[in-house]
Amino acid sequence: MHIAVTTEEARVILELRGRFDACEVDEVRAHIDAALESDIDELVFRMADVSFIDSKALALLVRYQNVCRDTGVKLTVSSVSQALTLILELTKLDRFLGLTGDSMLAEAG
Amino acid sequence: MRRRTPLSRLDVQSDLRASRHVGVWVREALSGHLAVADWRMRAQMELAVHEAWTNIVEHAYRDLAGTVTVTACRVGHDVVFQLFDTGRQFDPRDVPDPVPEAGQVGGYGLSIMRSVMDRITYDQTRDGNRWRLVKSLASSV
Numbered sequence: 001m002h003i004a005v006t007t008e009e010a011r012v013i014l015e016l017r018g019r020f021d022a023c024e025v026d027e028v029r030a031h032i033d034a035a036l037e038s039d040i041d042e043l044v045f046r047m048a049d050v051s052f053i054d055s056k057a058l059a060l061l062v063r064y065q066n067v068c069r070d071t072g073v074k075l076t077v078s079s080v081s082q083a084l085t086l087i088l089e090l091t092k093l094d095r096f097l098g099l100t101g102d103s104m105l106a107e108a109g
Numbered sequence: 110m111r112r113r114t115p116l117s118r119l120d121v122q123s124d125l126r127a128s129r130h131v132g133v134w135v136r137e138a139l140s141g142h143l144a145v146a147d148w149r150m151r152a153q154m155e156l157a158v159h160e161a162w163t164n165i166v167e168h169a170y171r172d173l174a175g176t177v178t179v180t181a182c183r184v185g186h187d188v189v190f191q192l193f194d195t196g197r198q199f200d201p202r203d204v205p206d207p208v209p210e211a212g213q214v215g216g217y218g219l220s221i222m223r224s225v226m227d228r229i230t231y232d233q234t235r236d237g238n239r240w241r242l243v244k245s246l247a248s249s250v
Contacts, residue, residue: 022125022163052132054159055218066212086152090224091217093209 003031010041017049022056032064040073048079053087061097111185116142119179123170123194131162131179135190138181142188142246153225154188154244160218161192161240169196169238186247187227195237201229 001018012035020028035043045061047053061077068075076098080088088094117138121127135155143151158179165177178193206223207216222229228243 019129021128021159022167023128052155052159054156054163055221056163058217059214062209062212063214066214069212082148083152086149087156087221090221091207091209093217096209096212 001027003028005031005035007038010039011044012038012040012042013044013046015046015049019052020047020050020057021052021054025056025060028057029060032060036064036067036071036073042074042076043068045075045077046079047077047084048081050081050084052083055087055091058087058091058093062093065097111187112183114183116181116183116188118181121177121179123166123173123175123177123196125163125166128159128162128166131159134179135159135181139188142183150244150246154190154242157222157225157242157244158190158192160222161190161242164199164218165192165194165196165238165240168199169194171197173197186245188244188246190240190242190244192240192242193234193237198233198238199231201231 001016001020001024004015004017006013006015014028014031014035016028032043043064065075080099088097088099117134119131119134121130132155135158136151139151139154162177162179169175173196175194175196180191182189201219204216204219206220207213222242225244226242227245228241230241232239
């Protein structure tokens with residue numbers, strides 16, 4: 001998987017590409033932890049090019065949504081792939097992760 | 110009696126990194142059995158087999174080395190995936206459905222498998238443990 005990190009003032013954007021599964025969780029977690037160590041207001045995941053995502057990767061996002069809510073950081077998923085849309089529909093986690101059905105339909109592709 | 114046609118078999122070590130091979134194997138096993146445009150059904154089955162595989166590696170073979178055998182066969186309009194291991198036993202009935210609105214972190218794998226497949230069974234055989242995942246292709250063929 002390819003991870004690109006962009007910092008814009010108090011916002012960190014993590015753009016993930018490729019396969020995001022249990023094998024990749026530790027690497028993504030390290031990037032998230034590094035971002036949260038700085039004084040940020042928002043953590044954004046761009047996942048339009050994630051080709052596969054499993055329950056372990058999804059659990060990581062849920063874990064950090066909980067952390068961010070506790071620490072006053074806004075976590076958002078700004079774009080999604082078909083693979084992510086599929087698993088969010090199945091698990092009904094779209095709302096918890098800050099995605100609406102409209103945005104998923106508009107951005108999936 | 111519905112006609113049963115073996116499709117493919119994979120024997121692979123219980124290493125999470127091997128999941129990539131499992132995904133490729135599922136797609137190849139389904140080749141020619143799904144409408145080309147039916148990416149959703151193909152993705153659902155790949156995800157379900159991947160989740161069963163991950164469950165075996167992380168639970169049945171936790172701190173153990175072992176082999177997972179995965180088979181696919183066609184029975185009438187159904188595709189049947191079976192995963193065999195000789196690790197620890199696992200009772201899916203012990204795993205409740207997650208509560209997503211509460212931010213529950215774990216427990217989604219089995220829920221996903223239940224959602225995307227038409228039938229899931231797990232049993233202990235004389236030789237080990239067996240997951241059976243069944244999906245009807247009736248809407249795709």
